[in-house]
Amino acid sequence: MTLIEKLKNAIIDVQPKKAEETTHELLTQGVGAAEILNQALIPGMDEVGRLFKEGEYYVPEVLVAAKAMNATLSLIEPLLVQGGVPRRGKIVIGTIEGDLHDIGKNLVSMMLKGAGYAIIDLGVDVNANQFVEAIQNEQPDYVAISALLTSTMVNIPHVIQSIRTAGLRNRVRVLVGGAPLTQAYAEEIGADGYAPDASEAVSLVRQMDQARAGT
C-alpha cells in the first residue's frame, strides 16, 4: 500500500492520529500538498460521504473522519496557499436568523471542506444583511443556508430577496437544506438547489460546478 493510500484509508477508517502521522511522512518524502489533497483527502472524504449516504456511517463516524481530514489539512493548507494551489470554489455557509441549530450546518461545512472547497462559516443566527455582507467581502461561488424549523425556514426567502436587492443574485448560487426543507420549498422560494444531507450537498455543488464549466 502506498503512503497516499494509507492516508486515504486513515480518513475512511476514522483514525485522526494515523492521518496526521502519515501526512508528516508524506511531506517528509517530498510529496506535494496538491497531490495529498487530490489523491488522499478528497477521495477519502468522498468515500466517507458515500458510507454516510448508504447508512453505514453515522454522524460520529463522519465527525471523526473530519477530524482526521482536518489533521491533514492543517499541515498542508499553508503549503497549498504558498504553492498558489486554487481551491475548487468558495462557499459561504450559515444557519438562518433566529436559529441556533448548528449540527447540520457543521456537517455540511465539513463535507464541503473535505471535497476541497474553501468554507466561510458565518455561524448560527445569521441575518440577511450578514449574508449579503459576506457575499460582498468574500465573493463566494455559493451561499448555503441551513434551518431547523418551519418557523425559521421562512426567513430564508428574506435572504434571497436581500441578495437580489443588493444586485448580487447572479453572482452566487443559493443552496438550502435542513430538516423542514424540501426540493419543492427550495423551488418555491427561488433557491438554486436543495440537498437532503451533507453528502448530497457535495454532489449538488459538484454538479453545479460542472454545469457552470460547461456553459
Place this chain on the structure above:
Amino acid sequence: MFRSQNREPDFENLKQVLQKKAPPRAVLFEFLLGENKEKRLTGTEFRSSSEFDRVVTTIKAFDSGGYDFAPIIVRGLVFERKSHFVSHALTKSLNEGSVITDRQSFENYAWPEIENCDFSIISKAASYLHPKAKFIPFSHDGILENVIGIVGYERLCLMLYEDEPLVSAIFFEVGKRIHSYFKACLSYPEVGAVILNDDWGFNTHTLISPKALRKYVFPWYKEIVVMTHDNGKYAILHSCGRYDAIIEDIIGDMRFDARHSYEDGITPVEAAYEALKGRLAVLGGMDVGFMARSGAEEIYERSTRMLRRSAGLGGYALGSGNSIPDYIPDENYLAMLQAAFDWENREGGRDDPN
C-alpha cells in the same frame, strides 16, 4: 371548552388504541401544546404563575381539546447545562450546553437527584383531572437527549471513539435517574401510561449508530417498559427522526406499545401506519411543517382521511407529527380537532364521510 359535552374524556379510549384495537370514537393524542394554544383552549381559565398553575392549565387545555389524558412532567430532575440565552432565537444548538468534557468534569458534575422531584404533584393535580382521564408523565428530556445536553453532541460523537468508558459511565448516571423517575411516576394510580421522550434520529439517520443506541440507551428503556407493563400501564415512545434501522428494537426488543412522531420527509404517517398497524400503535403524525403551512381545510381533510384509514383496524390516535408549537396557526390546529369531533358523529366514525 372546545369539545362537546358528550365527548367526555375517558382513558379507556386511548387504552384501546394502545392495545392496537379500534376505539369506540376518534381518539386524539398530543405530546406538547404551545403556550398560546393552551391559552386558546383554556380561555379565561389560563394560569401560569406557578408550576401547579401550569400543570392545572395543561389538564384543562387537554380536557377542552377533547383528549382522554393530560401529559404531566414532575420538575426537579434537570441535568444542568451551560445556558446560552439568545432572546430572539427560536432554536438552540445541541453543542452549546456541554459541561462534561472529560473524566475530571464528570467526577465534579453535580448530578440531579430524584429526591428533588415532588411526585405528589401527580395526586394533588389529579383533583383537576376529569374522573375518567389519566395522566401520562414524561421526563425533562430522555436518556440520549440528556447525555447530548451535558456533553454536547459533537463532543459526544468524538468521545464515542476516544473515551468509550467515560461515555458508558455518563449514560449509566443519566439512565439510572430517568429509570427512577419513571418508577416513581408509575406508582400513582392516576397514571395510565408514560411517554418515554427521547429523540434518537434526524431526517436521514439515527443520531448515533443503532449499535451505540443498543449498547447505551435501549437497555434502560427496555427495563422501563417492563416496569410499566408490570404496573399494568402502557409505554409510549416519543422519538423523532428516521427509525427504520431501529424499529424492530422498538417493537420486538423494548416492546413499546406505541410510537409518536412522524414526519412527511421521513415516512408520512399514512405509510407508517400501513407498515406498523397491529404491531405498534401509531400516534399523531400530521407533519408539523404541513400543519404550519397548509390551509385549515387541507388539514381537516388529511385528518379525516387518516381516521378513515384506521377506522375498524384501530391502533391509531389523531395528532400532530411532533407537537403543536405556536407557529402552527390556531385555526389549523383546531381544524384537526374538528376532524376528530366530526368523525364520531358519523355512525361511530365508521362510515365514509364523503
